Amino acid sequence: MNDTVGELTDQLLASYASAGGINHLDGKNLPSQRAIAALAGDFLRLLFPGFFDEHVVHSSEVRENTASLVESVLRRLERELYKSLEYSPPPAARKAELRKLARDVAVEFVRCLPEVRDLLQTDVEAAYGGDPAALSQDEVIVAYPFVEAVAVQRLAHQLYLRGVALIPRIMTEWAHSRTGLDLHPGARIGSYFFVDHCTGTVVGETTVIGSRVRMYQGVGLVARSLSGGQTLRGQKRHPTIEDRVTIYAGATIMGGDTVVGAGSTIGANVFLTHSVPPNSLVLTEEVSVKVLPKGARGAAADYQI
Amino acid sequence: MNDTVGELTDQLLASYASAGGINHLDGKNLPSQRAIAALAGDFLRLLFPGFFDEHVVHSSEVRENTASLVESVLRRLERELYKSLEYSPPPAARKAELRKLARDVAVEFVRCLPEVRDLLQTDVEAAYGGDPAALSQDEVIVAYPFVEAVAVQRLAHQLYLRGVALIPRIMTEWAHSRTGLDLHPGARIGSYFFVDHCTGTVVGETTVIGSRVRMYQGVGLVARSLSGGQTLRGQKRHPTIEDRVTIYAGATIMGGDTVVGAGSTIGANVFLTHSVPPNSLVLTEEVSVKVLPKGARGAAADYQI
Amino acid sequence: MNDTVGELTDQLLASYASAGGINHLDGKNLPSQRAIAALAGDFLRLLFPGFFDEHVVHSSEVRENTASLVESVLRRLERELYKSLEYSPPPAARKAELRKLARDVAVEFVRCLPEVRDLLQTDVEAAYGGDPAALSQDEVIVAYPFVEAVAVQRLAHQLYLRGVALIPRIMTEWAHSRTGLDLHPGARIGSYFFVDHCTGTVVGETTVIGSRVRMYQGVGLVARSLSGGQTLRGQKRHPTIEDRVTIYAGATIMGGDTVVGAGSTIGANVFLTHSVPPNSLVLTEEVSVKVLPKGARGAAADYQI
Numbered sequence: 052m053n054d055t056v057g058e059l060t061d062q063l064l065a066s067y068a069s070a071g072g073i074n075h076l077d078g079k080n081l082p083s084q085r086a087i088a089a090l091a092g093d094f095l096r097l098l099f100p101g102f103f104d105e106h107v108v109h110s111s112e113v114r115e116n117t118a119s120l121v122e123s124v125l126r127r128l129e130r131e132l133y134k135s136l137e138y139s140p141p142p143a144a145r146k147a148e149l150r151k152l153a154r155d156v157a158v159e160f161v162r163c164l165p166e167v168r169d170l171l172q173t174d175v176e177a178a179y180g181g182d183p184a185a186l187s188q189d190e191v192i193v194a195y196p197f198v199e200a201v202a203v204q205r206l207a208h209q210l211y212l213r214g215v216a217l218i219p220r221i222m223t224e225w226a227h228s229r230t231g232l233d234l235h236p237g238a239r240i241g242s243y244f245f246v247d248h249c250t251g252t253v254v255g256e257t258t259v260i261g262s263r264v265r266m267y268q269g270v271g272l273v274a275r276s277l278s279g280g281q282t283l284r285g286q287k288r289h290p291t292i293e294d295r296v297t298i299y300a301g302a303t304i305m306g307g308d309t310v311v312g313a314g315s316t317i318g319a320n321v322f323l324t325h326s327v328p329p330n331s332l333v334l335t336e337e338v339s340v341k342v343l344p345k346g347a348r349g350a351a352a353d354y355q356i
Numbered sequence: 357m358n359d360t361v362g363e364l365t366d367q368l369l370a371s372y373a374s375a376g377g378i379n380h381l382d383g384k385n386l387p388s389q390r391a392i393a394a395l396a397g398d399f400l401r402l403l404f405p406g407f408f409d410e411h412v413v414h415s416s417e418v419r420e421n422t423a424s425l426v427e428s429v430l431r432r433l434e435r436e437l438y439k440s441l442e443y444s445p446p447p448a449a450r451k452a453e454l455r456k457l458a459r460d461v462a463v464e465f466v467r468c469l470p471e472v473r474d475l476l477q478t479d480v481e482a483a484y485g486g487d488p489a490a491l492s493q494d495e496v497i498v499a500y501p502f503v504e505a506v507a508v509q510r511l512a513h514q515l516y517l518r519g520v521a522l523i524p525r526i527m528t529e530w531a532h533s534r535t536g537l538d539l540h541p542g543a544r545i546g547s548y549f550f551v552d553h554c555t556g557t558v559v560g561e562t563t564v565i566g567s568r569v570r571m572y573q574g575v576g577l578v579a580r581s582l583s584g585g586q587t588l589r590g591q592k593r594h595p596t597i598e599d600r601v602t603i604y605a606g607a608t609i610m611g612g613d614t615v616v617g618a619g620s621t622i623g624a625n626v627f628l629t630h631s632v633p634p635n636s637l638v639l640t641e642e643v644s645v646k647v648l649p650k651g652a653r654g655a656a657a658d659y660q661i
Numbered sequence: 662m663n664d665t666v667g668e669l670t671d672q673l674l675a676s677y678a679s680a681g682g683i684n685h686l687d688g689k690n691l692p693s694q695r696a697i698a699a700l701a702g703d704f705l706r707l708l709f710p711g712f713f714d715e716h717v718v719h720s721s722e723v724r725e726n727t728a729s730l731v732e733s734v735l736r737r738l739e740r741e742l743y744k745s746l747e748y749s750p751p752p753a754a755r756k757a758e759l760r761k762l763a764r765d766v767a768v769e770f771v772r773c774l775p776e777v778r779d780l781l782q783t784d785v786e787a788a789y790g791g792d793p794a795a796l797s798q799d800e801v802i803v804a805y806p807f808v809e810a811v812a813v814q815r816l817a818h819q820l821y822l823r824g825v826a827l828i829p830r831i832m833t834e835w836a837h838s839r840t841g842l843d844l845h846p847g848a849r850i851g852s853y854f855f856v857d858h859c860t861g862t863v864v865g866e867t868t869v870i871g872s873r874v875r876m877y878q879g880v881g882l883v884a885r886s887l888s889g890g891q892t893l894r895g896q897k898r899h900p901t902i903e904d905r906v907t908i909y910a911g912a913t914i915m916g917g918d919t920v921v922g923a924g925s926t927i928g929a930n931v932f933l934t935h936s937v938p939p940n941s942l943v944l945t946e947e948v949s950v951k952v953l954p955k956g957a958r959g960a961a962a963d964y965q966i
Contacts, residue, residue, distance in 0.1 A: 327950050
């Protein structure tokens with residue numbers, strides 16, 4: 052047994068030495084997925100007080116609760132930010148300054164929470180107002196995956212704007228895993244945003260979305276796949292969606308020059324690779340419907356499409 | 357440090373006072389997501405005895421195990437139901453009656469588990485019978501996300517029919533998060549149902565699905581997005597799918613008047629907004645295929661579509 | 662109360678007796694979902710050393726860490742393999758041999774980890790090289806759901822090739838639940854594979870994928886739905902994708918005889934049910950764009966599509 056373990060260990064160590072691109076040994080400490088997941092959960096509690104606690108939160112205790120959570124969140128976020136800054140330091144920063152910089156970014160981040168709350172209030176209103184299946188704004192907050200995903204994106208976007216490495220993407224991928232909604236931290240998303248059902252919808256890094264945009268599951272706001280690869284970093288590669296656009300399930304809109312004009316509706320499963328003017332209605336061609344003769348098959352499922 | 361925490365706390369409290377629509381302070385205690393997730397897990401153990409336990413369950417101990425689990429589940433469900441009834445009490449109910457009502461609904465709910473099991477047995481048979489990749493019904497139960505999602509929907513539907521607020525949707529969103537399959541608790545779903553792969557499929561609140569319907573990932577049975585919003589609550593907004601229909605991946609079927617006739621097949625990525633008669637075969641137009649000249653580009657990925 | 666619990670328990674036991682197809686009582690012990698999830702997490706730590714640990718891993722301690730993890734993984738995998746072999750023993754195996762067989766398969770499995778690492782290094786390179794949103798290979802490994810999903814599939818494929826029941830599928834469904842990417846353990850997947858965004862993409866059991874294939878979210882490489890059902894097991898039912906093919910979001914490619922020729926590009930939301938030659942560009946028909954007259958409606962969302 053010990054021989055086998057030794058032999059298997061040797062083989063793995065040899066592999067670590069030869070295929071080294073997927074090791075992380077002796078390197079800088081990376082931000083921890085687990086710590087960032089716990090932080091994201093606590094940010095949600097600060098944004099929506101009383102919704103994600105097991106017991107009723109009374110106004111009389113809200114100051115004490117909030118102060119205690121703010122202190123904890125600042126300390127833990129600072130630690131992860133320090134790892135991120137050590138991993139990818141700003142151009143002119145000296146190592147001694149990184150600790151202070153991590154502290155400053157953590158404080159700035161918590162300071163912007165009220166502004167993020169203002170935006171989220173519009174998102175919750177949009178979700179409730181447009182969905183007859185929603186019984187109350189409370190139901191939207193406790194049960195709709197969209198609220199968690201958009202809250203985490205709007206938070207991660209604040210870190211993205213400050214040039215923080217790794218953490219924003221780890222945050223949005225945490226929400227992506229839980230909700231199926233993949234909102235890149237770089238995307239600029241206007242107020243009164245709503246994505247119903249969420250699963251499979253993707254919003255790419257350089258997407259710009261106006262106000263009162265409503266989307267459904269499986270929508271892609273994506274980039275062309277080009278051999279340019281890494282040379283395209285920083286260029287606008289994802290579309291612009293103007294105000295009051297509705298995009299139905301499964302539509303894919305592609306390219307950095309593509310603009311969907313205000314007030315447009317994009318039908319389900321459209322693949323759009325060019326701009327359309329305001330108030331456009333974009334649909335795929337009509338489907339073909341054939342009624343099959345009786346006895347041509349057992350059940351429809353047998354028909355060879 | 358303490359000054360900073362105090363200042364950030366003050367700003368958050370000011371935000372709680374001004375953007376109050378997304379607070380839940382001094383309110384009724386809401387049903388707990390965590391408690392409902394734990395309950396859902398225990399319901400699955402009651403429905404599929406022996407599958408989700410770490411050790412073999414012997415017939416000799418099954419009575420004792422079941423009684424103990426039933427007692428625990430009743431007590432915890434009653435507590436969450438009480439919160440739900442307090443949050444949204446039935447029209448003529450007095451506060452003193454809510455405790456008894458919570459108890460009654462919990463008992464009624466556990467009483468309908470055998471009926472739910474009968475339906476689930478048909479679903480597992482449909483999954484196994486139609487999927488050559490399934491090696492046994494056991495594999496379907498322990499490894500197919502569909503089983504968990506449909507079991508939770510059929511349970512949540514029982515609470516939905518009894519007018520319970522919040523809990524049914526929290527249950528189905530728990531399953532949605534784990535499986536990618538978003539089945540609204542309001543949907544009426546017939547026997548021998550199967551959704552293969554699950555991810556991204558959405559079945560809306562007022563959908564009616566017949567018997568032996570088979571669907572794939574990314575299918576949407578959805579409502580039109582109308583400015584009517586909340587005024588449409590209670591109306592039939594989602595389609596009716598008759599018996600023995602097959603719906604391939606990514607098809608979106610929309611609208612409360614839309615009926616897909618029995619025995620029909622809907623091809624992948626169809627967007628259907630009107631009814632079709634029985635035995636219809638519905639397809640998008642044929643795709644266009646161009647073979648590109650050699651040297652026109654490096655790899656196909658470079659071609660500017 | 663006790664009367665009620667007793668009565669509800671009796672009803673459930675009666676249901677267990679009558680609808681027995683979804684019980685697992687007195688049976689063989691099934692592999693545990695929880696144990697396999699924990700194993701999969703540890704396999705990822707062995708494959709990507711240093712990435713999923715809370716602290717920096719130094720070269721000086723890597724041997725000791727690795728040996729300890731290898732020993733633990735071998736022991737736990739052997740236990741789950743034994744349950745799988747007991748559940749579905751190889752044709753001529755005697756019961757006394759199963760313990761040794763479980764041990765042998767566990768050792769063989771760990772022995773192939775270096776080979777799996779070589780493949781995963783090409784996948785990470787493909788992900789990084791082709792995605793301008795990726796800041797570093799480190800970000801790809803810690804934040805991209807694809808890495809987890811493809812690593813688990815390549816591991817599960819090794820068990821699938823050795824005829825192990827239940828465990829491979831439980832492993833890939835664990836990754837499916839976390840990433841939205843459903844890669845069947847049976848699929849044969851070449852090097853430099855990448856699926857961006859992941860959610861909703863499905864790769865079926867008998868799919869064959871060449872080298873340098875790039876796909877997006879919502880892609881289905883699937884089988885026809887035929888009444889043959891279980892009689893088709895073992896036949897090639899899913900498509901073949903040759904080298905350097907790009908498949909955009911939401912495309913569905915169906916059938917065991919369907920071959921997508923090398924260097925082809927498949928547009929978003931295509932439904933392809935026949936083969937195409939090398940270097941094909943496959944698109945759905947052009948979408949229709951109508952600009953609606955002003956005042957024809959309030960917002961685009963009101964338009965009745």
